[in-house]
Amino acid sequence: MRPDRTFIPLGRPLEGSRAVAETVARCRPQVVPAYPISPQTHIVEGISSLIRSGELEHCEFVTVESEFGAMSLCIGASATGSRTYTATSSQGLLFMAEALYNAAGLGLPIVMTVANRALGAPINIWNDQSDSLSQRDSGWIQLYARDNQAACDLHPIAFRLAEELSVPVMVCMDGFILTHAVERLDVPEPGVVDEYLPPYAPCQVLDPDAPLSIGAMVGPEAFTEVRYLAHHRMEAAIQRFPELAGRYAKLVGRRAEDLARGYRLEGARTVFVAMGSVVGTLEDAIDEAREQGLSVGAVELTCFRPFPAARLRDLLADAEHIVVLERALSTGLGGILTAELAAARAGEGRQRTTVVAGLGGRPVTRKALRTLIADAMARRLPPLSFLDLDHTLLRRAHTKENGR
Amino acid sequence: MSAPPKVKFYQVGSFAVGNRLLPSSARSNQSDPDRANSVVSGHRACQGCGELLGARYVLDTALRASEGKLIAVNATGCLEVTTTPFPESAWRVPWLHSLFGNAPAVASGVAAALKAQGRTDIRVLGQAGDGGTVDIGLGALSGMFERGDDVFFVCYDNQAYMNTGVQRSGATPGAARTATTPVAPGHPGNEFGHGKDVPAIAMAHRIPYVATATVADLRDLEAKVEKAMSLRGPRYLHVLVPCPLGWGTAPSRTIELARLATESGLFPLIEAEDGELTAVTPIRRWVPVEEYLRPQTRYAHLFGEPGHPEILARIQEIADRNIRVYGLEARP
């Protein structure tokens, strides 16, 4: 029996980046600073062409001198009461790291797309999630799109969430794999998103008629309280994200995004945990395994920050063996998602295995997942392993080092 | 918001800011008791701080020129730290502080938002010290210039990273002692031949208006601010602001030191439009550089026995060159 899948009656062939650009345009941003970096560039190019064609009005597109400039412009624009958006990847995200913390600390509801790409050195333009995960403590809400339709849908939801909570939101989508894929995607008609997303009404704004100072220096006597409040404001997203996502889904006639979702968990003793586009290939592999009688399932995480601990504990309650498919590596520790699940006590007492997969754009294939599932069921997996590790390359490197 | 505190003048006399013999239209904005007073008292700046003085001069005039419709963006530094110790603020204008290196970019963002909202009657002013302008903020500044953003950017130059304890910046003059260019045998302070001429860099961007000023010549500074505010697009004002602490000067001599800087030729007062020099202020009463340097402890190692007469000569050469290149000789 095939599980129920989202049926997309509407849609036209669109590149992922283009669909995101069109959806963002429906959200009526007023200021979009843009700095190019692969593989995000098609998104901002899309916005630029929508402005020039007149489809996106009253929007200032600013080609800035760096990503640090881009986020800085977002900060100025957002503080002045304009809905603001930008996009970046990898090195660009790190170049604006200081500004990320600044934006979150100032409570500015900026929305940014991160087209996930590996961090150098070595320089690598292909997909993994090390960039956004490196900024998980910055105070930004982080949402990870499972596919391009989710990437589109998450943006109006992100603006709603950001403006309601005064917390900036990062929508993460796998670079190249999603951004450069052409498929059938639905972008709502103009006006539809307006029903969902009213004009931005800031709670504090730079206004000569009511002057205030934003960005004061806060000493030891109050800094902790500022952080405490920010933490709780972000945690409110655990409630609000599903509600706002549900409302959007009704509007566009699609299945609602959720903090996390289970896939074929019924009777599954071995459960994979994953984020982003690898989820699609994983579901195919799970279907195949199920057809062979293996009781395996998956938990797919969309909202990474705030980390929905209770939800994950719930979804992993019956798992005996949890295999976390990581798209990044915390050098010197291992898995990032694994560590977060442990901190959340999700799957506490159960066996937790980390598999680092697809770093620097190495494809995660169904073939490799097939073997992985078999190894997982047979309890052959070590606590930490790397998918498709090339031992010939490793031997060569080892020989070279020993020869010195 | 409550009524602004009434401005009090503590000094009267022929050198007071308001000359009773002039019609009010010719008097300085500072002499007007009804001026905006955009930075009120109670801030934590040092006695005799040139930067706070310069900021009030600039903001008050900018507010008058914009009829009170102005948003200020401030970089990290003395000006920001001394004026906004939470929960207090000295600013009476809408004011935003983001980071150290991004004031020009944040100001560009404010301008972009106002343009998108159709509220370009509200003007944008960005301000930073020399560190935030010349070094860490230069990329953002150049970007703002190059894009033609409608921002008036003001650099308050006290020639070092003062807020962090007087470290050398790209604006520190040769031979000056700082915490990172200390004086030792064979090392008489900061190196010569380094440093950036930001007004010249601004001119190279061919922006609508570039000017230099100091806190010594109030009317000149106010006129330049007014001129800048009468234009649109990127405008840049570089203001010399002595720092008693960092320069090692008496707090009461801040304005005097600024005047000596221009009268020696070391800090030329110029204006430029679209990349071309349009006006200079001739030196009224020329002084040798020594008269300007001697009162400053940061140059103390140049004097005494044996001192560094060769360095003094070199600084004099710089001053002489400025006078020649900019044509600063008093007109007959």
Added chain:
Amino acid sequence: MYQIRVHGRGGQGVVTAAELIAWAAIYDGHYALAFPSFGSERTGAPVEAYCRIADTPIRSREPVDAPDAVLVLDATLLHRPGTFKGLKAGGLALVNSAASVAVPEAPQLLAVPATRIALARTGRALPNVPMLGAFAAASGAVSLEAVHTAVELRFAGPLARVNRDGADDAYGYMTEAESETEAVEFDVPAAFAAEREARHAA
């Protein structure tokens, strides 16, 4: 699911070829997904692009390693190992070539003079659109009508017309040739069929 792998060199429109197949398949009412192999593309370097066509949402994001069809836009890539790797037994193999060629890995290899057609119609040596027409004819995975729609929406004005003619020429070339490949039949869900009717009626 029907999977295509396109091989060529940078500058020949390999990525666009895969995208246009996806567009055509979508206009035929199917689900489709096209994506490139993401190499550092530079003119002349070998590139690959993939396309999947199905009647249910396509979830897999891995490269195509078991294609039902391999399209080769540059004949100099024919003998490169990997060009026909994984091609299903009896799968379609199509190469851009004016002369017929034989390759041991793909005895069923068909040739179409795509560059010649492109030069004649558009004046540019871009073989991708004629290859699309040939693919439609040889595989039946997309209809010629959908190819027309894709080309008309992708290219503007006169460029759309000459490209469509190029696709038609290649399509005609294949159907006149002795090819015995059968059109692939899809189980079109009712909703799709209804949508297609509505679009054709418009």
